[in-house]
Structure formats: structure tokens, C-alpha cells
Amino acid sequence: MNWVYPGAWLLPLSAGVAVYLAFNPQRVAGWKIGATGYGFFLGMLLTGMATSVVARTETTQAWKYAGGCLLLVLIFAAPVAWRRRMAAAPLPSASIARWMHVPLGILIASLVFRGWIVAREIWLRPLYPWDAWSAWAVKPKVWFLLGHYVPFVSPGDWLRAWHENVHTEVAWHYPNALAWIEVWFASAADGWVEPLINLPWLGLWVALLLGHYGQWRALGLDRTRALLCIYALGSLPLLTVHAALAGYADLWVAAAFGFSVLSWVRWLRWRDRGQLCTALICAVVLPWLKMEGWIWATCLLGAIGFGTLPRRWQSWLGTSAAVLFVALFPLGGLRFLCLHAGVQTADGSAAIPAIGPLALLLKLQWRSGALTSTVETLFAQPNWNLLWWLAPAVLAWRWRELVAHDWLRLPALLLGVCSASLLVLFFFTDASVWAQSYTAINRLVLQLAPAWVTLLALLLRDACWPGPTNDTVRASAPRFDPG
DSSP: OOTHHHHHHHHHHHHHHHHHHHHOOOOOTTHHHHHHHHHHHHHHHHHHHHHHHHOSSOGGGHHHHHHHHHHHHHHHHHHHHHHTOOOOOOOOOOOOOHHHHHHHHHHHHHHHHHHHHHHHHHHHSOOOTTHIIIIITHHHHHHHHHTSOOOEEOHHHHHHTTTSSOEEOTTTTSOOHHHHHHHHHHHHHTSOOHHHHHHHHHHHHHHHHHHHHHHHHHTTOOHHHHHHHHHHHHTOHHHHHHHHSTTOSHHHHHHHHHHHHHHHHHHHHHOOHHHHHHHHHHHHTHHHHOTTHHHHHHHHHHHHHHHTSOHHHHHHHHHHHHHHHHHHGGGTHHHHHHHHTTSBOTTSEEEETTTEEEEEEOOOOOOHHHHHHHHHHHHTSTTSTTHHHHHHHHHHHSHHHHHHOHHHHHHHHHHHHHHHHHHHHHHHSTTHHHHHTTSHHHHHHHHHHHHHHHHHHHHTTTSOOSSOOSHHHHHTOOOOOOO
């Protein structure tokens, strides 16, 4: 490792922070921490995009070619962010009660210790020989070792084009964003050194926590509640597993979905157009991270569009959609709609546009075996701590908040639709085997988990609390036209 590798971290982070601040110049509570978290994520996306465009013929020197692009982004975005900067809003914040200093310090120290364990796990272990090793890392390793890009095609096309310079693998059709990010770090490390290539997963875990803390503070949570919620999010065992067993895309999807929801909530709350742009960017990049990103991007963009409609139109559209689903689902109408929408072929197999044919069959019938494994996954196994025990309790306790505030009700509706879609997938289709094997069910739930923690945190933002509250913060939160 040489001086280039630290620069491979600092340059994307600086460019990402500059881009985020150019869109969001408001200095509200937690803005520095939030900008750091979002900046790392956006910087990594910019890095992958630049590498995929300018470093295809020289993958071993990707840091030179893509680094120039990132430097240009930084040069142009930083002055814009500086010119658009706004003075820090006067936001009096309740101090942390003295009796909470020690407990909060212990919780944050435990997260730091957890991060150190994850770092050791990544540093001492080569890429774990599972999906990340057999699917996600194949393309970047081939491109880097060959020194240039080569296309990956289906096994059938590879057999027919055996004399051409094409390759194949089991995940030939997977999106390539993470592959190009790995190429960037491999070139900066001057070799395929897997610990150095996998460390960005730890960085993303940290960025996920920082971005959520900053946005929660901007949305009115006091420091105590925000720190407690950060511990609740950061201590989720499966979230840490996906940081330690680096190479999977699910952590990136969770970050993109969670950041998009957070920015959308800020737009719903304050009509901050910069946050709306950030939410749209995070939603649009989802298909570039993983195939199911198309589904989550569709849900997010549909929800954002739904949130722009007048209240009367929202009620009419929501009621119509619910009645249509309830009426058609028991009659197999969902298959009919899929068939005529081009999502399902005549033989019953799914063929989703822009994704292609899938092995999943849309034979909608109850799969009883999936119910037991789903309940065990969410409520009995140690993957989620007590998250899914607490979620229904908090919703039942704070349901009046959902009734009173559109900016809470609409995100809750989005998460309800996404969660219901997963239940339909696992309970009524052949994907039930993914639930019974405890594989995809955990990964897909992980992608929604940070957004669920956000909803619960916002519902609890002004719940009864001993000592000082954050009423003053919420009362004086800025209302401005960011244009």
C-alpha cells in the first residue's frame, strides 16, 4: 500500500461531500455529520461511474483516469457549495442529561468496538467463499487482472461466441456499480489485495450511521434520542455481518434506500428541494447496485410522486389501488395484470423489464412452510435484536402521529407497501424457498431495515422523556424556500 490508497478514500469523500453540500447548503442541526455520511456514499457512486466510463481500457490505472474526473467534480462542486452556503440556523438544542452521559458513552464505545472487530475481520480474512466470492467479485477481478474491460454474457451466448473475447459466470447479469468501485480500490492498492478492496464496506457502515444521525438531528431528534437510535441501528447483527463479510450489495442497497427515505422525509417536512434532488438521486441509483433495486426504485419514485399530489387525489388514488388489489388478488388478477403489463410471460415465468427472465414463478398460492420460517427469522433468530418486536409496539403506541402528519404517514405507507410486497413474495410464490432456507428473506429485509429504524425514530421524537425535551428545536427548525 502506498500514498495512492489513502487518496483513493479522501478524493471520493471530498467530491461526494461537495456535491451533497452543493444541493443542500442549509446549516441545520447535524449537517456536518450528515454531509459526511451522504458524501461517502455519493462519492463512491461517482467513483464507480467515473471508473466505468474512463478506465475501461486501463483498469490497473483506474485511479489516474477516474481520479481526474473526481477532481473535476470537486473543483466545480466545491465553489457552488461555498456560494450557496447558508448561515447556521439558530437551533437551541436540549443538552444531554447528566445521568445519560455514562450510558450513552458506553453505547457509542460499544459501536466503536464493533467497528474495530469488523475492521479486523476484513483485514485478516480474504474474500469469504460464498456469493461475494463466486458472483460479485468475479467481474472486477477479471477486469483488473486482464488490465481491461471484457463483457460478461450468459453461458449460452458464451458457448456460441467461444472464439470471441467474452466471459461468463453465474452472475453475469448483475449490475456493475460495486465491481467498478472494487476496480478503483484495486488500482489504488496496486494489486488485487482483498482486505484493501473490501474496507469500503466498513466505510459504508460508518457512513450509514453518520448520515442517519445527521438527518435525524435535522428532523428534530435531540442528541440523546438520535444517539440511542444510532445504537439501535448500528447494533443490528445482520447489518454488521454484511459489513464484515464484505462484497455483497445488500448493505449498499440499504444505504441508498435509507438515505432516499430520509431526504424525502425532509422534503415532505420542509419542502427542501435540495433534499428532494438527493432523494431522487439515491432512488435512481438503486438499479445500478442490485437487481431488486428496480423494485425499490419504482416504489420510492412512485411514493415521491404520490406525495406531490393534492390530499384529495392521494385519498382517491390510494383507495382505488387498495380496492383493486383486494378485489383482484383472490381471483388471480395479479397474474392477469402481470401478464398484460409485460412482467409475466405466458408460461408463468417472470420477465421483468430491464432485468430479464427470472426463475421465480408467479403461481400465486399459499405456501404454509414460509410462514414459520419468516416468523422465526424476524422474531426468534438473533439477526435483528428486538427490532421487529418493537416496530409493531411503537406503531400501535404512536399511531396518532401517523394520522396527524403527512410527512410521517407517507413514509409509513411506503414501508408498508414494500414490506407487504415481501410477504406476498414469500407467502404466495415459489420464492418461499428463499424464506425457508433463511437466505434472501434476511437480505431483502436488511435493505428496508434502516428506513424502518428511521420511521420508528421519528415516531418517538417527542415521546414522553424524563428531563429536557427537544420541543424548542422542532419549533425553531428552519422553514425556508431553498430556491
